Amino acid sequence: MRHGVGAVLVVIVATGWAGGRSALAGPIEFNRDIRPILSDKCFFCHGPDKAERQADLRLDTADGAVEDRDGSIAVVPGDPDASLLVERILSEDEYEVMPPPESGKQLTAAEKELLIEWIRQGAEYQEHWAYVPPTRPAVPEVKDTAWPAGDIDRFVLARIEAAGLTPSPDADRVTLIRRVYFDLIGLPPTPDEVDAFVSDRSEDAWERMVDRLLASRHYGERMAIYWLDLVRYADTVGYHGDQDHSTTLYRDYVIKSFNDNKPFDQFTIEQLAGDLLPEATTEQKIASGYNRLLQTSHEGGVQQKEYLAKYASDRVRNFSEVWLAGTMGCAECHDHKYDPYTAEDFYALQAVMADINDYETFKGGNTLPTKRNPEIEALSPIDEARIAEIESELTLLAGRLAEGDDAARQEIERQIKRLESEKASLQNNLRLQMVTESIKPRMIRLLPRGDWLDESGPVMEPAVPHFLPQIQKEGRVTRLDLAEWLMQEDHPQTSRVFVNRLWYLFFGEGLARSLGDFGSQGEWPTHPKLLDWLAIEFVESGWDVKHVVKLIVMSRAYRQSSLVSEELRERDPQNRLFARQGRFRLPAEMIRDNALAVSGLLVERVGGPSARPYQPAGYYAHLNFPTRRYFYDEDENQYRRGVYTHWQRQFLHPMLRAFDAPTREECTSRRSISNTPTAALTLLNDPTFVEAARVLAVRVLEQEGSDTDRIRWLWREVLSRTAQSDEVAVLAELLTQNRSAYETNEAAAGELLDVGLAPVPKELSAVELASWTAVCRAVLSLNETITRN
Incomplete structure (x- = not known):
């Protein structure tokens, strides 16, 4: 029996509904307030996965929610009383109530309130925030105009002020220098460096220190730690014998790239498709070693077809989480239950990467390191750069040999001898490195339930996820196309994902706290406009990583004390407002x-x-x-x-x-x-x-x-x-x-x-x-x- 409006109000009061989020709090926003509830409690049975969808009802799309299904409409915008969804979530009948008891899910009174009030307000749907290209938002006005050191602070302060709070005071100078040293180079300051900063009261003291640390050769080492986690870098193959493999030149490439402030678009393209670049350099080939970092097996009895399927799936999983903060691994066996990724999307991406030569991998053995052809023997990009510096220094010294007296010439000759010795030593530091070699692409089929033995699925053409901006080209989509697609200005995810992780490194939490999941199961960003502002700033800077890092650490928000006041402990225990620094x-x-x-x-x-x-x-x-x-x-x-x-x-x-x-x-x-x-x-x-x-x-x-x-x-x-x-x-x-x-x-x-x-x-x-x-x-x-x- 359908509840009337009066009955709805009775249930609300009886269940304590009024104790939840009051309608007086303002307009309900679907992405922020409703999508998390539907994703958690409803999408498993009424979401993107057509194979598991119950009653042919979709609640993840507006069209599905308002569809008339034999006289029943789940959501009637503006009319909770006519909406089947309201009837079912308020039902006391165990066979009618949604979510059903056997699901183990249960709506709270506050969540019911939100759903009903959302329908009352018109049941407006929004495209998921992470799939909409970011635009630069207006910088908000703030009451305390003296506090912000830049636009980042205005976004942060606007939220703090809206909550009726104030930012934490600046940390003391000793804490500040230790914080920024660990954050930017991963090492502590010396006592002399601490003394110099504490005594330097000039207006640009902080900025000069930040610039010096960003220019440090140790900055790249600190940043590489996190990147190597993302791309699952290791010195061994992982499966079975877990033999060593040759990949340290890739690690050096990452360190050098961060130190050189290589634009993030170039950094991305070289890793995904360095081997496909015209006249690829040795460094770009080393970068393509990214495609070889996955776990492999060199056990003699492996089924080649099975492991080719494993390797292809691993690459899609890693690609999607590193650059998209997407959980595409869920689509290996079926359409994603919460996000728009389909099994077709998963295997279409496999097809893009199907030209990577994995056949040679099966020829590896139990040697240490094992052979993982194709490999090249090369110098570290770091050593190559040093050799180039030495050659420049030698040229300058040679030009000065004719100048000065005998003592000066003898000193120059000693310098030349020392540099030539260093150069010779570096030139002997050749190492092996796995690289990517493009071959004729393998045929990729959609594997039903991920079963590598099941060949009934359709052959897949290379493509990117269907709901994201598409690659416009004739002919086969390549890894180079895929890498360049990530760096399109209108791509909704790449820039957001990376700046969010930079924020995490320097605050202990991201603006979107689900660092690896920008989908429906991830958390809504605490500061969505700031996230978009940073994403646009990143792109417009030419994908300049150091530029964004400097913006963050120059902010007053970054320089706040990490001590927790009693008020903040009570009002914002998880530091969602960033009204203090993380510890x-x-x-x-x-x-x-x-x-x-x-x-x-x-x-x-x-x-x-x-x-x-x-x-x-x-x-x-x-x-x-x-x-x-x-x-x-x-x-x-x-x-x-x-x-x-x-x-x-x-x-x-x-x-x-x-x-x-x-x-x-x-x-x-x-x-x-x-x-x-x-x-x-x-x-x-x-x-x-x-x-x-x-x-x-x-x-x-x-x-x-x-x-x-x-x-x-x-x-x-x-x-x-x-x-x-x-x-x-x-x-x-x-x-x-x-x-x-x-x-x-x-x-x-x-x-x-x-x-x-x-x-x-x-x-x-x-x-x-x-x-x-x-x-x-x-x-x-x-x-x-x-x-x-």
Whole structure:
């Protein structure tokens, strides 16, 4: 029996409906208020997937919702009483109520209120926000005109003011310099750098520091960590034997690209289709190694047809999440249940990439590294760039040889000899790199339910998803066409996706918090107009990554304190308004880099082969085909940055795993952050951290003064700020306890000092060095040490 308007009101009151979002709150917006409810509670049975659609009813489109189906209309705009949807969501009959009880879904009173009021207001549908090309919105007016440092701040402040709140104050200058150093280069500032910034009160002090960090060679290393997560970069094949493969030149390409500020459109095109560019350079061929980063198998018994299907599907999944923040993997077996992606779209994209030569992959074996032809032998793009610099310097020096006296010429000759030696050394650093080779495209069929044995599906022509702007060309759509399509000015997703991830890197959350899902199951952006403004700014800047990064970190929003006031804790506990900065643990690689940096062990060489830090013996015991043992590096590679750590997919380095680094089997747009005893024990006992503490302790003992003076020096060296009296007291007590313990057990002191490769100064007392090492271990393990504030 259909409810009348009066009955609807009775149900509303009885269910507490009026306690939800009041109609007085203003016009309801479909994308923001209604789509999330329908997507969560209704689309599975009444959405895009035609195979699962019940009662032939679609609620994801306006046409489907208002269709007259034998006298029943789900949604009658303006008339909740005539709408079947209202009757069914308010029904108390278990056989009539929607969602049905067996679905495990249930509408809250507030959600029912929103649906009814939406219909009352006209049931207007909107195209999903992520599929509409962005346009530059007007910058909002704000009351506090003194606070914004630019347009970003005006968007942020307008939301804060609308909520009746105020931004957080600026962070203190010590916190600011640590924040921006970790965010832009992934390393801590030195005490001298902190002092210089704190004492520099000129108006452009912040901007000059930002520019210097953006120009640092370490900026590319920091940015590469996140990109390598996205493209699932690893040093091993992943499946079965998980053998090593040759791909480190691609990692160096990524680092160099960020350092050079390579335009993002060029960066994208070179990776997806560098091999298809006219007269492709060696660097562009290396970039095309992106297409080879997926997991592969070199087990002799694999079914070639099955694995070709696996590889093709993997590429579509990764492509869609990296550049579209799309979950196209859901369409491998059926039409997407929540978004417009169809199975046809999924396999049409496979067809675009069907020219990638995967047949040679099956010829690989159990060697380390395995062969994954096609491969090229080449120099790192970083080494190539340095060689070019050396050649320019040699030309200049040669021109100066005829000038000056004998002493000056001898100095120039020494410089020439040194540079020629460096050049010769670099030219010998050839490495193998998997690249993409285009062959005659394989025939791609739509695989019903993703079954590689089922050949009943239609042959697919290459195409992009049907609901997005289409590629206008005659002939076959290629990977180069696909890459260029991503960079079209009217593409709704590419620029939005990337600037949203940049915001995440510098605030701990994206403007759209679902970093890998811009679809109906993802969260509506908290600041959609700011997201679009940044997306347009990115495109109009010529896809200039550093430009957008600088805009973000120059904002007052970025410079806010991360301390939470009681009002913000109560009114905005999840920091949706960005009325304060985020506070979050450093990524795994940076935690290790920080310890190496403050100890003085860090080797800052950029690029090169993968490094192998200390690792527990026997960790690789279960790796077969071939069996292998892990040998840690006994040279400077031991102390290189975490971005260079050998990435074994099946047995990720334990330190990285303890701090939530991904195995990189799939795209990772957001790392989880856990808090476990294993992480705490890693900080205390991993040989890298023990050795870093010991080397740092040597530096402590080189300082003149009392124990208190040394503790204060240590605290500032690691944390950049002055230690408080209670902090000094705690460490002084720890030092006293350890001195006492090691004086009665000098053998234990010797064991502690025997960790790692760095030599122990003979002139230092073992008891004293061990005692200070224990103090340094404690400081390196502090939450503040591993947290970006």
